[in-house]
Every structure is written in C-alpha cells, then in structure tokens.
Amino acid sequence: xxxxxxxxxxDLRDIETFYPLTFSTTRLHQLQKxxxxxxxxLQAFPFHALDQSEAAQYAxxxxxxxxxxxxxxxxxxxxxxxxxxxxxxxxxxMSDAIVCIKQLSDELRDNGEQAAGAQEKIIANxxxxxxxxxxxVLEEAVNxxxxxxxxxxxxxxxxxxxxxxxxxxxxRLLQRKSGNNMDxxxxxxxxxxxxxxxxxxxxxxxxxxxxxxxxxxxxxxxxAWCEAHMVLATKALGFRDPREALExxxxxxxxPGEQIHVxxxxxxxxxxxxxxxxxxxxxxxxxxxxxxxxxxxxxxxVNPFFTSGTEITVSYPTAxxxxxxxxxxxxxxxxxxxxxxxxxxLIPGHHLQFxxxxxxxxxxxxxxxxxxxxxxxxxxxxxxWDRGFPSQISQTYATNEAxxxxxxxxxxxxxxxxxxxxxxxxxxxxxxxxCVDLLVERVGHERATAEGEVRRSLNGDYSPLYQAGYMLGAxxxxxLRKEVLGPNGVWTEKEFHDRIMKENMMPxxxxxxxxxxxxxxxxxxxxxxxxxxxx
Numbered sequence: 001x002x003x004x005x006x007x008x009x010x011d012l013r014d015i016e017t018f019y020p021l022t023f024s025t026t027r028l029h030q031l032q033k034x035x036x037x038x039x040x041x042l043q044a045f046p047f048h049a050l051d052q053s054e055a056a057q058y059a060x061x062x063x064x065x066x067x068x069x070x071x072x073x074x075x076x077x078x079x080x081x082x083x084x085x086x087x088x089x090x091x092x093x094m095s096d097a098i099v100c101i102k103q104l105s106d107e108l109r110d111n112g113e114q115a116a117g118a119q120e121k122i123i124a125n126x127x128x129x130x131x132x133x134x135x136x137v138l139e140e141a142v143n144x145x146x147x148x149x150x151x152x153x154x155x156x157x158x159x160x161x162x163x164x165x166x167x168x169x170x171x172r173l174l175q176r177k178s179g180n181n182m183d184x185x186x187x188x189x190x191x192x193x194x195x196x197x198x199x200x201x202x203x204x205x206x207x208x209x210x211x212x213x214x215x216x217x218x219x220x221x222x223x224a225w226c227e228a229h230m231v232l233a234t235k236a237l238g239f240r241d242p243r244e245a246l247e248x249x250x251x252x253x254x255x256p257g258e259q260i261h262v263x264x265x266x267x268x269x270x271x272x273x274x275x276x277x278x279x280x281x282x283x284x285x286x287x288x289x290x291x292x293x294x295x296x297x298x299x300x301x302v303n304p305f306f307t308s309g310t311e312i313t314v315s316y317p318t319a320x321x322x323x324x325x326x327x328x329x330x331x332x333x334x335x336x337x338x339x340x341x342x343x344x345x346l347i348p349g350h351h352l353q354f355x356x357x358x359x360x361x362x363x364x365x366x367x368x369x370x371x372x373x374x375x376x377x378x379x380x381x382x383x384x385w386d387r388g389f390p391s392q393i394s395q396t397y398a399t400n401e402a403x404x405x406x407x408x409x410x411x412x413x414x415x416x417x418x419x420x421x422x423x424x425x426x427x428x429x430x431x432x433x434x435c436v437d438l439l440v441e442r443v444g445h446e447r448a449t450a451e452g453e454v455r456r457s458l459n460g461d462y463s464p465l466y467q468a469g470y471m472l473g474a475x476x477x478x479x480l481r482k483e484v485l486g487p488n489g490v491w492t493e494k495e496f497h498d499r500i501m502k503e504n505m506m507p508x509x510x511x512x513x514x515x516x517x518x519x520x521x522x523x524x525x526x527x528x529x530x531x532x533x534x535x
Contacts, residue, residue, distance in 0.1 A: 009366040020137050087155030094159035101166040108173045121178045125190040125459075128174035136169040155191050189432035189451065191425060191458030199426050202465050206371055207507035207526035208472065212423050213278075215468060219419030219533055222471060223442070226413040233409060236402035246410065246444045249403045250331040259316040262335055263342055265395040270343035273392060278350055280497040288357040289348060296317075312345050328448050335398035336407035340381060344411075348497075349377035356501035364504035370466045372505045375473015378415060382406060382478050413443045414453075415474075418467035422457055426464050476508035479493075481532040486514060 015030050142160045145152040160372055178190055194202075196221055199212045209220070227242075234245040291311035315333050317326035343349055353376055359366060368465075390404035398404055421435040430438070432454055439450035457467050477500070484491055491499075496515075503511055509528045513520055 009363060012366075029440050057233045069199075087149075087152040090152065091155040094156065094163045098159070098163050098166050100168050101163075105170055105173055106165070107178060118342055121190055122192050124174045125178035128178060131167055131174065132171045135164065135171070138167075139164065160387040178356075189436075189455045189458060190459065190460075193428045194464055196427055196428045199423065199464060202463070204526070206369060206465055206469075207509045207528075208371070208465075209526045209529060210531075212427055215472065216420055216423050217470075218475070219416045219423075219471065220535060222475075223413060223416035223420070224276050226409050226416060230406065230409045230413070232301075233402050233405040237400070237406070240457060243444065245402075245406055249335055249336050249406050252336065252403065253330040253334040254397065256317065259314055259333065259338075260294075262293060262338060262397045263312060263314055264340050265397055266335070266342040267346050269339075269395045270384075271347045272394065273389065274348050277387075278494050279383075280352070280494055280501070282347060282352060283355065286347065287433075290351050312342070312351070325448070328446055332446060332449050336400070336403040337410060338407075339398040339404055340408045340411045343384070344377040344381060348380050348498070353377070353501065357504055360502040361504035364506060367506050369473075369505060369507055370463065370469030371473030371476060371508055372511070373473075374466070374470040375475075375477055375508065376500070378412075378470045378474035379477040380482075381412065381480075382474055384408075385412075410444065414445075417443050418457070421454070422464070422467040425458060432458060473508060476512075476530045479532065480508065480512050480515070483512070 013231040019026055019030060055375070138160075142156055147153055196212060203210065203212070203215075208215075230245075234240070234242045237245045237248065239245040239248065251365055271282065271287060274280055295313045295314050295315045315329055317329040321329070345351065350373070351398050353373070367497045385408055390408060391401040393399050393401070393404070398407070421430055421438050425435055426434070434455045435458070436447065436450045438449050439445040439453060443450075445453070456462070481496065483489075484496055485493065498517060500511065504512055506514075507526075508530075509526050510520075512518065512528060
C-alpha cells in the first residue's frame with residue numbers, strides 16, 4: 001500500500017508539472033484518465049490482507065479521490081511537448097491575442113473600474129488569476145526558446161514583449177474591478193460561497209460526521225467557554241471589562257528591533273517546558289535547525305501574525321509602513337499574544353510536525369488535511385492551558401500570568417470564530433462584512449487585522465473547511481487523548497504524541513482507528529461523534 005501511495009503522489013506531481021495551467025482541459029482530461037485507472041487498481045487491492053496502518057491508507061486514498069475535480073480550462077502544449085512549430089505562426093497568434101486583450105481592456109475601462117455586484121467581482125478575480133497564470137506559463141515557454149532557437153527568438157521578441165505588457169495590464173484591470181488590491185475594506189473582499197451541499201461533501205471527505213449547523217453550534221459552545229475564562233482573567237488583571245483587559249495587553253508591545261528576541265526567548269521557553277515534562281520526543285535537529293525571517297509589509301496585510309515551517313516568519317512593522325499599520329502590527333503581536341503563537345508555530349507545533357512528516361511515512365503527505373496539520377498545533381494550546389502554562393514563566397517578555405491567559409484565550413476565541421464565520425459564509429448566512437464584524441466585536445480584533453483574516457480565509461487560497469479545521473481537529477485529538485490515556489490507558493503522553501507524529505498525516509478518525517486497532521473495511525465510513533457535549 002505504501003508503494004501505491006508513493007507512486008500515486010509522484011504520478012500526480014508529474015502530470016500537474018507537465019500540464020502547468022490549472023484551468024486547462026488537457027490537464028483535466030489527463031488527470032481524470034489517470035485517476036480512473038488508479039481507482040480500478042485500488043479496487044483490486046486485497047483489503048483484508050492489509051495491516052491496520054495500510055487499511056487506514058486505503059480508506060484515506062478512497063476519500064482523497066471522492067471530492068476532487070480540477071478546474072476546467074484549456075492548455076497550449078506546444079512548449080511542453082516540444083512540438084515543432086513556425087515562429088511566424090506563434091507570432092501571429094500573439095499578435096491576434098494582443099488585439100483581443102486590448103479590446104477587452106477597453107471594454108473593462110468603459111464599464112467602470114468597479115464591478116457591479118459580488119458575483120461580477122468573483123468572476124473578475126478568477127479571470128485575473130487565470131490571466132496571470134497564463135502569462136507566467138507563456139513567459140517560461142518564450143524563455144525556453146530564447147537564443148537557443150534564433151528563428152523563433154527573432155519572430156517572438158517584439159510580439160511577446162507587447163503581449164506580456166497587455167496581459168499584465170489586463171490583470172491589473174481585473175484586480176481593480178474585483179477590488180482585490182490589498183488596500184480595500186471588507187466590502188471588497190472576494191469570496192465564493194459554496195452552499196450547503198458542497199460543505200457536506202467536504203465534511204465527508206474530511207471524515208467529519210457532523211452537519212454544518214452542528215459545527216457552528218460547536219463553535220458557539222467553545223466560544224462561550226472562552227468568554228467565561230476571559231472574564232476570570234480580566235478580573236485577575238484588575239479590570240471589569242474584557243475589552244479593557246485586551247487593550248491593556250495589546251499595549252504591552254516591545255520596541256522596534258526587539259521582536260526577534262521575543263520570539264527566540266518564547267520559543268526556548270516552550271521547548272524547555274515540553275522537554276522537561278517529557279511530553280514528546282524533540283530530536284536535536286528539530287531543536288536547532290529553524291530560522292527567523294521577517295514578514296514583508298505586503299504579506300502582513302493578508303496575514304498580520306506569525307507563520308512557520310522550517311522557519312518562523314515574524315510580523316512586525318518596518319520603517320516604511322504608515323503609523324497606523326505600525327501600531328496595528330506591534331499591538332497585534334505583543335508578547336502575551338505571541339507567547340501562544342510561537343509554540344503553535346515552532347515546538348511542539350508546526351516545526352516539529354514538519355520534522356516528523358519528512359521522516360516517517362512521508363508518502364502520507366498526499367492526504368493533507370487541516371484537521372491534522374492545524375488541529376495538532378491548537379491541541380497543544382489546549383494541553384498547555386490544562387497544565388497551567390500561562391503561569392510557568394521562564395523569560396522576561398511575557399511575565400504576567402493573567403495577560404498570558406488573555407493571550408491564549410484570544411487565539412482560542414479566534415479559532416472558534418473561524419468555525420462560525422467560515423461555515424456561515426459558505427451557507428450564505430454571513431457576508432464578508434459580517435465576518436469582519438464578528439472578529440472585531442466578539443473576538444476583539446482590530447478592524448484591519450480582521451479584514452486581513454477574512455480576506456485570507458475567503459479568497460480561495462485555502463480549502464473551505466481549512467479555518468474550521470483548527471478547532472475541530474484539536475477537539476478530535478483532545479477526545480482521542482482521553483480515549484487512549486484514560487483510566488484504563490496503557491500509553492504515556494510521550495508515547496501518544498510520538499505515535500501521532502510518526503503516523504503522519506491522515507483524518508483524525510482514521511488515526512484513531514490505527515492507534516486503537518479498530519477494524520476497517522473497504523466500505524468504511526466516518527461515524528465518530530468526537531465532541532463530548534451533545535449537539
């Protein structure tokens with residue numbers, strides 16, 4: 001089974017690399033033909049001869065195929081297949097395209113730079129992405145022949161220069177029409193609601209046996225838990241209103257140039273904590289080999305906080321940012337807030353996760369799911385909260401227990417809100433402005449950071465359940481922990497955590513079946529109702 005999955009991942013990578021335009025009909029045809037053949041191969045597997053780990057891989061492979069349909073489009077193969085062609089023919093096609101693009105651009109200008117409605121914005125945004133993608137693929141093709149084939153180079157030099165300028169101009173026009181220029185308000189956030197049926201299909205693919213409405217209710221219940229604990233932390237800090245406590249905590253930011261040292265000290269604190277308690281195996285390479293880089297001002301408009309992998313990308317203002325953006329970045333990344341995000345991004349969170357993913361069952365990366373990726377990092381926030389981590393202080397930046405609790409609760413509320421607004425958006429029960437308002441009014445985000453969060457969540461770069469996967473995946477792992485480490489459990493915490501990492505990526509219910517040796521069958525379906533409260 002492992003060889004099958006390795007081969008599947010490699011073949012898909014090669015097909016998608018060879019046919020680079022995601023909107024191409026040729027690419028779609030090749031993928032459909034290949035997937036159909038592999039589905040036949042999968043059906044021929046002697047399922048009952050597989051061990052528990054391989055059975056889980058079988059079930060996940062089947063789920064991986066079910067919801068997947070690449071975008072429809074068309075592809076020009078003249079460069080990829082190295083087909084002989086006349087430079088004159090290519091130049092004529094480029095010249096014809098320039099005329100068409102200029103006509104289209106004139107029409108767009110005549111009709112006004114702003115789209116008339118939400119649907120028109122979505123179409124303009126999609127068209128801008130497709131045009132930009134087409135430009136990049138054509139540019140690679142021209143560069144492939146440049147100078148190497150002097151005849152083609154002679155014919156294409158001028159037409160390509162004009163075509164490149166025309167396509168880039170069209171992309172800019174379409175971006176302005178869609179409002180997708182990063183300097184806009186929530187009213188210009190682009191997103192395509194999928195509807196209830198599509199969300200149900202996504203939930204089935206992710207092995208989540210809940211309805212969208214039930215998940216929204218789970219988000220609300222977890223949010224209520226956070227609000228109750230926020231009241232307690234607010235009182236401990238000496239305030240009556242959680243808004244005042246949040247404001248006080250935000251203003252504990254450090255001076256320019258100091259943030260990278262904050263991150264390193266907070267990372268060392270979390271690492272030393274999990275190692276001292278022997279909660280998980282942290283190899284020396286994982287401890288030592290991570291880098292710090294700074295996020296650009298442009299990136300901060302979409303993601304104003306930290307990200308990580310083999311390196312942690314730190315959000316903090318640069319000298320050229322306007323005063324309001326500087327304060328937003330500094331206040332949003334204050335030490336108590338950062339204390340919760342650093343261990344989420346590094347150790348025991350994503351950096352340690354990626355270390356294990358590269359070394360144990362790496363073929364399972366094909367089964368990427370936010371419920372395992374993001375759920376793991378947030379699960380550790382749950383566990384560290386339970387162990388009293390806000391008061392276990394061994395650095396000099398985030399030293400107030402109540403503020404540390406507020407920082408952890410802020411992010412936990414944020415993940416609850418992600419379930420609520422992302423699912424309600426796709427159910428057409430909330431628009432982007434209402435999503436932003438929820439983050440501002442209920443979580444306590446500054447409006448600019450809320451707009452960046454909603455823009456990132458809805459612009460199509462993430463799967464529709466990605467934002468919900470943080471909290472729901474963490475709740476799944478938390479429930480699995482209780483089952484495995486309960487009164488009759490035989491595993492230590494370290495064994496439990498190490499095993500999760502070494503099994504690599506898969507839906508949590510399949511991971512549960514592997515860890516508990518639950519039976520699986522070819523017609524296996526998700527049925528684990530992991531949330532402890534009835535919904």
